[in-house]
Amino acid sequence: MFRHSTRTLMVGLCALAVAAPATPALAGGPQPVPPAAARTLHTQTFADVTTAMKGEAYAYAAYNLFAAEADRQGLTAAAGLFRSTAQTELNEHLREAAALAGTVGSNAANLRQAINGETYEHQVMYRGFADRARADGDLAAAKLFTEIAADEGRHRDAFRAALTAVTTGHGTVPAPSKADMVPVPAGAAKVKAARTKANLDTALHGEALAHAKYMLFAAYARKSGNTALARLWEGTAKVELQEHLAGEAVLAGLVHTTKTNLRTAVTGEHNEATTVYPQFAKRATALGDTAAARYFRNTAADESQHAAAFQKALNQLH
Template sequence: MFRHSTRALVSGLCALAVAAPAAPALAAPAGGPPSPAPHTASRALHAQTLADLTTTMKGEAYAHAAYSLFAAEADRLGVPAVAKLFRGTAQTELNEHLREAAALSGTVGSSAANLRQAISGETYEHQVMYRRFAEQARADNDLEAAKLFSEIAADEGRHRDAFRAALMVVTTGRGTVPAPPKADVVAVPAGLPKVRSARTRANLDTALHGEALAHAKYMLFATHARQTGNAALARLWEGTAEIELREHLAGEAVLAGLVRTTRENLRKAITGEHNEATTVYPGFARRATAVGDTIAARYFRDTAADESRHAAAFQRALDQLR
């Protein structure tokens, strides 16, 4: 009952976020893309709570992506019960936890605001992040990673240009929203990392989290576009989201050795869920409580309880494999 009351409050915040006008952009933090401007739902939240909600969204988006890949590996190995568990948990992370965090933080604004937010992120990845990662990978003799990072940098530039064209349509009412791009789907088999240096491994981890979050946010933006009658923009968001997840993230996952045996995948999931349940989200809840962000604090506590249940379910699945 307590959980449902929190969701009702978050649903109201979602409605506010959809109706909110665009706010001016915030200053860019050092070493990263500009932060999205807060929308109506997030104006009263403390800066630390907003930062914790952003961290939450990154973690939940990454869990959704990783668990989806783990489910495919379990299917391949003929362990349908484990595949079903991973797939169901992945959907919870994306469609409940991340969506609630996005509503609380005011991630979704007007279509123009959403496009500006995406343009900022794609520009940073195109001009700065992936180019730097490629240069560092070449210096470390991780040539396969350097090639992938360079290819993704080019893709992100094309995404930025498509979003700029869509923004012109949205703001002027003239022209046509670009057609959605098509993903070149990459299979992700189980395997060891294909990179040598610790720096490239760290960059792959950053990239994986970024692509997972981009996919999740673009799907939220697509829902908003469809709800406000812009089907062409929704299709652009969805097509780009598919590339971020099934092409960019998947290619990075292969190099990072993200997917291992199903036992190893379950152990990794247990460790992550336990950490979120006992350390990450309780800490976020305490910080939110201390600054009076009671709805966010309740969300963090509820999510911690969910993650504890996930950890227990993964542990039971692992025990049954032995």
């Protein structure tokens, strides 16, 4: 996993794990309150686990974009490495962190969590981002932020209708909207203002986390027998990843050549393995959160292996 700001892709790498912005259920806003399943964790440990989830979700999304670029360059081995690592980040690291954080609750609780996040993104976050981008002359970003704000309002309304159906038995779960898939080729950033770049970074992490959470919620809904709700979660997750995040990635200039993408991955994974996760493990151990400490140590070991694999792939391209 790596956590880097899109702002720093042109000047270096920085870890967001230590100083990531506090977020509500999905992105932005006040620090989330631990659900009942995670209240055995100390506040600091819960914050670190939440940060890990954001980073793992973002790594999954970015690595899949890097894989697509490697495919375009005919670098099938590098593409396969990015995709396999992305699956580890999502299906192992993020899922384990989500279990520690008690992220998945009942269908009704999951819908309420998503409604809160979508409401914030619709009413506050994306509208504010659009206003600031417009003021700074980043009109393409302002347009995209405005469009996403409207989408998030529709997502909120669909989840509200689903919540009524789930809790009262009246009405039906809406069908999901279809994602308008956006290709993300390698390219430079298409925005100029520092705060637009910073807001794109926040948005990218928020959309990645929304996608990952919604897929977890979909799995729970399907297991509980509510296939219509599972389809709503899955369809919305695709919009967040393949349309929203992809559009933001184009403006942010997230994807570069495969060599550069591999260097980014090496630096990020090494930082996670040697600094971020060991710090999280040390804090969790001191607080007596042994399960979380074990998760952080195990994940650090995995990230060290990822860094080595990416470095080997990079060496083979020289």
